[in-house]
Amino acid sequence: MSSQFNPPPFGNGGASVAELADPLAQGSGWIKFLAIVQLVFSGISVLASFGFGLIVAWLPIWLSILLLQTASAIEQAQVRNDAVAMKSALGKLRLYFMIQAVAMIVGFCLSILGIIAVVSLGLSMHNLPGSPFAN
Secondary structure (H helix, E strand, O other), X not given: OXXXXXXXXXXXXXXXXXXXXXXXXXXHHHHHHHHHHHHHXXXXXXXXXXXXXXXXXXXXXXXXXXXXXXXXXXXXXXXXXXXXXXXXXXXXXXXXXXXXHHHHHHHHHHHHHHHHHHHHHHHHHHOOOOOOOOO
């Protein structure tokens, strides 16, 4: 690993914010692309469900806005050598991944509950008189 980004006791006196922001700034176009595509698909799902999709689609919309704000803050940090903008971008990126992780955990738990419900429904139908599954 290079020591160019280490603090003064170990490195070369530290790097500028623009140098630190450069790898993320190079990917900011992809970050914006992902955010816009996610916004478009969220909008389509809301329109296709006559507005009821907003109950579920608000989360991807919020995540898309977070990604757009992150990309803008990263670009500002690189162009202006702005440490506050870099810290803001990293904070928004942290929030994005934290929300994604919580949503994944909730989705996983809901899928486990769904599997349990389907199995229990199947087992209960097995014992109903007149059911095609009855003995």
